[in-house]
Amino acid sequence: MQIEQASEMGACPGVKRAFAIAEKAARERGRVHTLGPLVHNRQAVAHLSHLGIDTIEKLQNTHCQTIIIPAHGAPPEIWEEMKKRGLEIIDATCPIVRDAQKKAHELSQDGFQIVIFGNSGHPEVRGLLGQAGNQAQATQDAQNIILEQQKLGILSQTTQNQNDFNQFVDNLTRRFLASLKEMRVINTICDATSKRQEAAIKLSPKVDLILVIGGPDSANTHRLAEICAKTGVITHLIETATDIMPEWFKPHTRIGITAGTSTPDQTINEVIQTLQKL
Ligand code: SF4
Missing domain, CATH: 3.40.1010.20 (4-hydroxy-3-methylbut-2-enyl diphosphate reductase, catalytic domain)
Known part of the structure; x- marks a missing residue:
């Protein structure tokens, strides 16, 4: 054979970085917690647990003091909730995800209707939606989009396939460009x-x-x-x-x-x- x-x-740089941050936090504090799994891999999560890094799914009913935000980030309302509870927050959000969140926020501030090419149930996409304002929408099917404004901003979940994103943008361009004053496409797909x-x-x-x-x-x-x-x-x-x-x-x-x-x-x-x- x-x-x-x-x-x-x-493992990509964002995951390696999140591991290094979590391991350092556990060494310095003893047991720490991540909000949701640090990465979507059971073997990695089991290994982290041996090092004193456990996963919680919700902030409610926990007595942990220190929370680590995973590589795929968290929506603004979760940040608010953690601050309200007085928790120590360690941010292991991948810088590339954080940059995509920043871009989503800027589009929202500039008055764009925002479409995110991605899975709406994925934690990273929930974080992007949180930054993109109430009218933002996440989908992988361009037919689901109904144009409501004259400015359309499009970005992607960082782990999507480039060809699929190209086709998605192409579809929206053909359908909507003639009715738009401005269309902004930001390629947030991660290089790794x-x-x-x-x-x-x-x-x-x-x-x-x-x-x-x-x-x-x-x-x-x-x-x-x-x-x-x-x-x-x-x-x-x-x-x-x-x-x-x-x-x-x-x-x-x-x-x-x-x-x-x-x-x-x-x-x-x-x-x-x-x-x-x-
Ligand atoms: S954005 Fe890229 S580098 Fe960052 S965690 Fe995701 S896959 Fe890894």
């Missing part, structure tokens, strides 16, 4: 995400099968798997080495590997070691 890894894969997607596309034709390693809740891992599958290569999304089925590999000898931005190096190494033993 020949194993080939994507040239860019696994794009590079991982491009590397997966380059890897696909060189292998018979690709394993995409990452958590089932990780949006960018799912997107990597979708992108690989679209190239026509057999694609399996796995969380850990225990998900590997030996029968997948019988007719296939060239195996490609990629991983989401929240997947720990250890999980990737365990998958490679398991493949080498097969």
Whole structure:
């Protein structure tokens, strides 16, 4: 079996930074808490718990003193709530997410109707919506947009696929540009995400099968798997080495590997070691 890894894969700078901030906080304070998982990966969250970093889902009914904001950020109302409760807040929001929040806020201040290309239920998108004002809308289907103002601002969840965002913008441009006074598109897709997607596309034709390693809740891992599958290569999304089925590999000898931005190096190494033993 020949194993080939994507040239860019696994933990991104924003995730590594969030880990470093949380680990330092736990070393200095003992036990600390993150509001929602620091990253969408169960192995990473379990590892953090051993280091004294636990996850809470809500601020209500907790007695924690220190809260860490995860890499994907938090909406303004959560910040307000934490301040009201007198909690110590440690901000591990990725600078790229923070920049996208700032852009959403500026568009809102400039009177734009704001559309965010993304999954409205994702914590990062909830944070962007919070900055974008009451009339902002998040969707991945351009047909859902009804034009209400003469100024339209469009930006993206940082982990979306660039081609999908291009098509989304193209659709809105064709439908609405003639009725608009101004249209502003801000490309907030993160470079680390794009590079991982491009590397997966380059890897696909060189292998018979690709394993995409990452958590089932990780949006960018799912997107990597979708992108690989679209190239026509057999694609399996796995969380850990225990998900590997030996029968997948019988007719296939060239195996490609990629991983989401929240997947720990250890999980990737365990998958490679398991493949080498097969
Ligand atoms: S994927 Fe990009 S935006 Fe998200 S945490 Fe990583 S570096 Fe930051």
